[in-house]
Amino acid sequence: xxxxxxxxxxxxITPAGADAPVxxxxxxxxxxGERVGLxxxxxxxxxxxxxxxxxxxxxxxxxxGQVHLQGHSGxxxxxxxxxxxxxxxxxxxxxxQEPMSALNPLMRIGDQIAEVLRIHGKVPRGQxxxxxxxxxxxxxxxDPDSARFAYPxxxxxxxxxxxxxxxxxxxxxxxxxxxxxxxxLDVTVQKHMLDLIAERVAAVEAGLLFITHDLAVVAGVCDRxxxxxxxxxxxxxxxxxxxTAPRHDYTRGLLASSDLEATDDRGRLFTLKTxxxxxxxxxxxxxxxxxxxxxxxxGGEEDAPAPTRGGSISTSVEQSTADDVSAASARESTPLIExxxxxxxxxxxxxxxxxxxxxxxLGGIDFTVAAGAxxxxxxxxxxxxxxxxxxxxxxxxxxxxxVRVGDIRVEAASSQALRRLRENLQIVFQDPFASLDPRMRIxxxxxxxxxxxxxxGDERTTRVEEMIEAVDxxxxxxxxxxxxxxxxxxxxxxxxxxxxxxxQILVADEPVSALDVSVRxxxxxxxxxxxxxxxxxxxxVSHDLGVVKHLCSxxxxxxxxxxxxxxxxxxxxxxxxxxxxxxxxxxxxxLAEALAAG
Amino acid sequence: MNPNPTxxxxxxxxxxxxxxxxxxxxxGRRTNASMIIGAALVVLIVGLALVSFVWxxxxxxxxxxxxxxxxxxxxxxxxxxTFGRDTLTWVMVGARITLLVGVVAVGIALLIGTPIGIIxxxxxxxxxxxxxxxxxxRANDILLAFPALLLAIIFAAVYSPxxxxxxVAVGIAxIPGFARVARSGTLQVxxxxxxxxxxxxxxxxxxxxxxxxxxxxxxxxxxxxxxxxAISVLAEAGLSFLGLxxxxxxxxxxxxxxxxxxxxxxxPELALWPGVFIALAVLGFNLLGDxxxxxxxxxxxxxxx
Numbered sequence: 001x002x003x004x005x006x007x008x009x010x011x012x013i014t015p016a017g018a019d020a021p022v023x024x025x026x027x028x029x030x031x032x033g034e035r036v037g038l039x040x041x042x043x044x045x046x047x048x049x050x051x052x053x054x055x056x057x058x059x060x061x062x063x064x065g066q067v068h069l070q071g072h073s074g075x076x077x078x079x080x081x082x083x084x085x086x087x088x089x090x091x092x093x094x095x096x097q098e099p100m101s102a103l104n105p106l107m108r109i110g111d112q113i114a115e116v117l118r119i120h121g122k123v124p125r126g127q128x129x130x131x132x133x134x135x136x137x138x139x140x141x142x143d144p145d146s147a148r149f150a151y152p153x154x155x156x157x158x159x160x161x162x163x164x165x166x167x168x169x170x171x172x173x174x175x176x177x178x179x180x181x182x183x184x185l186d187v188t189v190q191k192h193m194l195d196l197i198a199e200r201v202a203a204v205e206a207g208l209l210f211i212t213h214d215l216a217v218v219a220g221v222c223d224r225x226x227x228x229x230x231x232x233x234x235x236x237x238x239x240x241x242x243x244t245a246p247r248h249d250y251t252r253g254l255l256a257s258s259d260l261e262a263t264d265d266r267g268r269l270f271t272l273k274t275x276x277x278x279x280x281x282x283x284x285x286x287x288x289x290x291x292x293x294x295x296x297x298x299g300g301e302e303d304a305p306a307p308t309r310g311g312s313i314s315t316s317v318e319q320s321t322a323d324d325v326s327a328a329s330a331r332e333s334t335p336l337i338e339x340x341x342x343x344x345x346x347x348x349x350x351x352x353x354x355x356x357x358x359x360x361x362l363g364g365i366d367f368t369v370a371a372g373a374x375x376x377x378x379x380x381x382x383x384x385x386x387x388x389x390x391x392x393x394x395x396x397x398x399x400x401x402x403v404r405v406g407d408i409r410v411e412a413a414s415s416q417a418l419r420r421l422r423e424n425l426q427i428v429f430q431d432p433f434a435s436l437d438p439r440m441r442i443x444x445x446x447x448x449x450x451x452x453x454x455x456x457g458d459e460r461t462t463r464v465e466e467m468i469e470a471v472d473x474x475x476x477x478x479x480x481x482x483x484x485x486x487x488x489x490x491x492x493x494x495x496x497x498x499x500x501x502x503x504q505i506l507v508a509d510e511p512v513s514a515l516d517v518s519v520r521x522x523x524x525x526x527x528x529x530x531x532x533x534x535x536x537x538x539x540x541v542s543h544d545l546g547v548v549k550h551l552c553s554x555x556x557x558x559x560x561x562x563x564x565x566x567x568x569x570x571x572x573x574x575x576x577x578x579x580x581x582x583x584x585x586x587x588x589x590x591l592a593e594a595l596a597a598g
Numbered sequence: 599m600n601p602n603p604t605x606x607x608x609x610x611x612x613x614x615x616x617x618x619x620x621x622x623x624x625x626g627r628r629t630n631a632s633m634i635i636g637a638a639l640v641v642l643i644v645g646l647a648l649v650s651f652v653w654x655x656x657x658x659x660x661x662x663x664x665x666x667x668x669x670x671x672x673x674x675x676x677x678x679x680t681f682g683r684d685t686l687t688w689v690m691v692g693a694r695i696t697l698l699v700g701v702v703a704v705g706i707a708l709l710i711g712t713p714i715g716i717i718x719x720x721x722x723x724x725x726x727x728x729x730x731x732x733x734x735x736r737a738n739d740i741l742l743a744f745p746a747l748l749l750a751i752i753f754a755a756v757y758s759p760x761x762x763x764x765x766v767a768v769g770i771a772x773i774p775g776f777a778r779v780a781r782s783g784t785l786q787v788x789x790x791x792x793x794x795x796x797x798x799x800x801x802x803x804x805x806x807x808x809x810x811x812x813x814x815x816x817x818x819x820x821x822x823x824x825x826x827x828a829i830s831v832l833a834e835a836g837l838s839f840l841g842l843x844x845x846x847x848x849x850x851x852x853x854x855x856x857x858x859x860x861x862x863x864x865x866p867e868l869a870l871w872p873g874v875f876i877a878l879a880v881l882g883f884n885l886l887g888d889x890x891x892x893x894x895x896x897x898x899x900x901x902x903x
Contacts, residue, residue: 393798422800435791439813445792448809449799497795 004070005175005207006030006053006092011065011077013048013057013231023048023231025065032070032174035201035208037218037239039254040228041516042487046211049228050177052077053209054094055084070174089116093168095197097180099160103152109163110136110148116170135166138203139196157381158189162196169200175207182217186380186543191587194221213516215258216589219243227251257521260546261590268528269521269550335368336505336537337392342366342401344387344561361387363561364401369554371504374531374538376552376569378545378584384561385541389507392539393425394418405505423453426498430510432490436482442468442493443478449501467496470533471526488519492526499530506531507539512547524551545588549573557581633889636824639882643875647693656684658691658849667865676871679857685871691849692872696879699765699834699843700827706769707826711776712819714738716807718777719784735781738774746771746833747840754842761850764843768833772826779822783815817894824887828880835876851876 006029013023023045030036040046051057053067055076067076071091076084088094096102104112113132117123123131129148136144139162152160161181168176178197182190198221201208210221218225218239225242227235227250235248246252256262256270264274344362362384369375377385390396391403394410403410408421426449429435436445446464455463465475471492482490491511498506508527512520528551531538542548548555549569556566557580565578576582655674662682670677676685718734721727746768753763787793787810796806837843838852846853851872858868 395794395797419800422798425798427795427798429791429795431791435795437792437796437810437814440809444809448796448801452796452800452802452805494795497799501799 003031004029004068005032005034006070006209007066007068008049008053009066009068011049011052011063011067013045013052013061013063016060016062021231022061023063026228026231026233028226028233028236030175030207030209033205033207034224035198035210035222037222037225038209038211038228039213039215039218039225041213041254041518043230044228045231046228047179050094050179050209050211053175053177054088054092055079055081056094089120089168089171089173090122091173092175092177093171093173094177094179095161095164095168095181097183099157099164099184102164103160105152108149108151109155113148113163113167113170116167120171122171131170135170136163138169138200139163139166140192141166156189157185158193161185161193165197165200169204169206172204173206175209176201177209177211179211180213181210183212183214187545187589188380188583188587190217190589197221213518214589215243215255215517220589227254254518258517260550263550268525271521271525272518336371336373336406337367337369337539338402338404339368339392340366340402342388342391342398342403344384344391344396345399361561362391362398365558365561365563367556367563367566369537369539371537372535373554374540374552376548376555377539377541377558378543378548378555379558379564380543380584382560383558385558386509387561388558389427389509389539389541393427393507394421423501424503425505425507426501426503428491428494428498428506428508428511431514432487432494433482433514435494436490438482440481441478442473442480442482442485445482445493446478446497446500449497453501463500464496467500468493470499470530471496486519487515488523491515491519491523495523495526495530499534499536502534503536505537505539507541509541510543511540513542513544520547527551545573545585546590557584630889632885633893636882636885636887636889639878640886643693643879643882644697646690647697650687650690650694654684654687654690656687658683658687659847667861667868669865669867677865677867679854679868680861685854685868688849688854689851689871689875692851692854693875693879695761695838695844695848695850696831696834696876699761699768700830700883702765703769703772703830703833704823704826706766707772707776708819708823711773712780712815714773715777715780715782716784716811716815719781719788720803720807722781722785723788735777738777741770742774744771747836750833750837750842759842759845761844761848764834764837768830768837771833772829775826776819776822779818780815783818784811787811787814817890821887821891821894824883824890828883828887831876831879831883835872 008029009027011023011026012021014021026045026049028036028038028049038046038049048057048061052063053069053076057063063077065077068074069076069087069091072079072083072087076087079087103109107115110129110132113135114128117128117131118125132148133144136147141147141159141162147155147159152163155163164181176197181197182193185193194217197208197210208222210218212218222239224236224238226233227242227248229248229250235242235246235251237247242251243255246255250272253270253272256274257272260269262270264270268274342362342365343360346359346361365384365388367375377388379385387396391398391410392405394405394413398411401411405421406424408417410418410421413421440448443461443464446467447460450460450463464478468475468478473489473492473496477485477489477493482493485493494511511527512523515523524547527538530536538552540548540552552569554567555569555572557564557572557578559580565572565576565581572581573585576585660683662678664682665674665678666680666682668674668678668682674684674686676689678684679688714734718731718738721734722731749771750764750767753767754760757763784807788806793806793810796810801809834843834850835852835855838850839856841856844850844853854872855869855876858865858872861868
């Protein structure tokens with residue numbers, strides 16, 4: 001036992017005043033230099049586990065059990081704050097999820113790193129500036145010499161996370177805990193960050209406890225995986241074992257729902273529920289020649305392409321990728337949405353109207369969308385995706401260029417025309433926690449577009465009830481408030497609100513990027529079902545190419561307000577023309593690739 | 599067997615709801631303490647005022663030359679003043695004016711200031727309307743620069759001193775606070791996705807203001823109201839003390855303080871009782887405001903039901 005870097009035994013955490021513990025008898029250990037992934041959905045207790053190792057548990061939680069760390073004798077749970085403070089950074093340190101709030105906005109980052117060095121006094125004072133420069137250099141910040149003098153707001157999320165890593169590693173700890181360090185970052189940045197974490201941890205020979213809900217991420221970084229579910233450890237094993245031969249149902253479900261390439265026989269993604277139903281020999285039998293020996297059915301698309309692309313084909317255009325003929329016919333008819341040379345420039349305005357530099361969010365965008373198509377818009381943050389959506393939905397106007405949606409010219413539309421546009425076009429927003437009014441009941445939230453459309457009371461109630469059923473929620477959800485729902489459920493409510501007026505076009509702005517993997521599959525399936533059922537034209541914005549690949553028939557790749565590449569999804573994936581697209585595709589974590597590489 | 603059976607949400611989804619983790623590190627204890635103490639003090643003051651309508655130990659205006667300037671006794675627990683009037687009676691009756699001034703002044707400020715703030719915020723969000731917002735808010739700042747006292751003196755000069763003009767002056771002076779709070783709250787709400795969603799579904803501006811903005815800034819406005827109430831109580835006492843507020847013979851805590859001045863060295867308890875009650879009222883409304891603020895803290899919402 002003393003050989004282990006970290007030993008957690010029978011850790012049980014109970015909130016004050018509650019009977020049921022939120023963490024049940026969690027035991028885990030980490031050998032020196034070992035890299036372990038801790039996986040689970042939100043609320044599974046993975047962060048609590050990490051916090052108890054750091055001694056950062058909120059006070060209203062009572063922890064029982066043993067936490068032993070090499071270099072400290074005794075139970076960490078009983079240690080005083082002073083002892084803990086000595087251990088942190090020297091022996092164990094942590095990188096948090098949200099890079100935007102983890103740094104002090106009023107301190108230069110060099111000073112923030114120096115602070116950690118100074119407090120622990122391992123480095124002689126005179127050498128601190130040198131050491132800071134070294135650390136910034138180690139995390140590959142561009143221009144480490146001047147980066148010391150930057151303030152956090154001058155850096156991007158990825159850069160801040162690098163600074164966090166530099167701070168965490170400043171005193172060469174023996175254990176680094178990363179709590180979803182890349183969840184808030186773009187895919188391309190995420191890739192770099194993961195590589196960097198792996199590299200730095202190896203360089204200083206530290207152990208790594210990597211917390212995430214995304215299996216694909218863990219595969220590339222860790223040796224061993226611990227799966228948590230509802231406050232218990234349900235499975236432990238090497239990356240290979242967990243990914244190829246999961247023993248626990250939950251692990252299998254998680255694996256199935258993370259894999260966006262595998263679909264069941266209706267062409268839907270596996271969810272936790274269906275993965276159990278579809279697991280085992282049935283699926284394996286369908287694809288015996290799978291190269292990596294994955295248990296998932298990667299051949300689902302071959303078996304059942306038709307249901308994937310729209311069971312109720314009213315317009316027949318939806319089959320565009322699977323069926324070239326219908327795609328061609330769709331292109332011949334007048335497109336539903338047409339944008340030509342759209343620009344949007346945000347004028348910087350300083351105090352008292354002084355001019356600051358202008359920001360070009362969109363610099364000349366051309367594209368068309370056929371009725372019934374599913375268009376994916378892909379790009380990193382800051383590429384102008386959301387601005388484009390705002391213009392299409394009439395919430396914003398282009399600086400120049402023409403946008404036509406149906407028969408409405410958006411750039412010159414009267415407020416009446418805009419109202420008509422909005423009746424036909426609805427939006428699902430990214431953040432399920434911000435897009436529902438916290439003070440309204442679900443019934444009122446879903447009914448709101450109907451009120452605006454002038455639908456009278458009785459019909460409103462009926463349609464709201466229908467819609468809430470269509471998104472698989474109970475009818476007594478209607479009387480509840482948003483905070484009583486989980487992220488996935490809220491996103492269903494958002495979808496219900498968007499579809500209750502029966503729009504022709506549904507615009508989805510990263511609707512699943514804030515959701516756990518397991519819930520993501522459910523929401524995507526729901527979207528697919530509803531798009532079919534209501535014969536919607538879908539505009540789907542995402543930074544996750546895997547999701548777009550699953551859902552969309554066509555794709556536009558955007559960068560810095562320009563369209564880099566566009567075309568049918570399959571073509572773009574199989575044969576990306578641009579370096580940028582290739583990088584995006586390469587950066588998207590995929591289970592199969594991660595396994596092959598590992 | 600099929601992926602999305604209708605009916606209940608899947609157990610996994612409900613699972614994540616049920617285990618809503620405690621979000622706030624502060625915990626709820628402090629909140630409750632200041633809320634409870636604040637509410638208790640407010641109830642005490644309101645109770646005194648209400649009881650005074652039905653029963654007081656003595657008639658507030660009955661003069662008893664024999665029993666003047668007495669210290670506390672069974673007959674007169676708080677003692678008597680220079681005319682032999684019972685101090686306890688005066689404290690009770692004085693609570694009425696205090697509360698009246700608070701309610702009217704806060705009412706004026708809230709009903710004028712909140713809409714001003716909301717309207718300004720709506721204009722601030724329009725590129726063509728930003729100057730309107732600027733004009734409204736700068737006018738607001740000018741008003742803020744005027745001390746309530748100065749306003750009250752002007753009012754007293756124009757319409758003879760009295761409770762009415764004092765209330766209106768204090769109320770007007772409190773408008774800018776409400777306008778600012780309402781404006782910043784509204785800006786926050788207008789930037790949220792649910793307002794974008796409402797706009798996207800064609801809700802008009804008045805509907806957004808009533809349905810989304812008002813309920814969501816109500817918490818902040820209530821907090822502001824309780825703080826403004828405390829300030830009004832203080833302001834009224836100050837104005838009455840200076841003779842610009844409530845006039846004789848109506849009992850008021852401020853006037854009691856003023857009348858007790860000349861006996862401060864010989865009978866300090868005359869100043870003590872109105873002073874204590876002014877302090878209690880101010881403390882009560884402030885604590886209540888603090889407690890309410892924590893209650894309406896959006897971070898606390900995850901726990902609520």
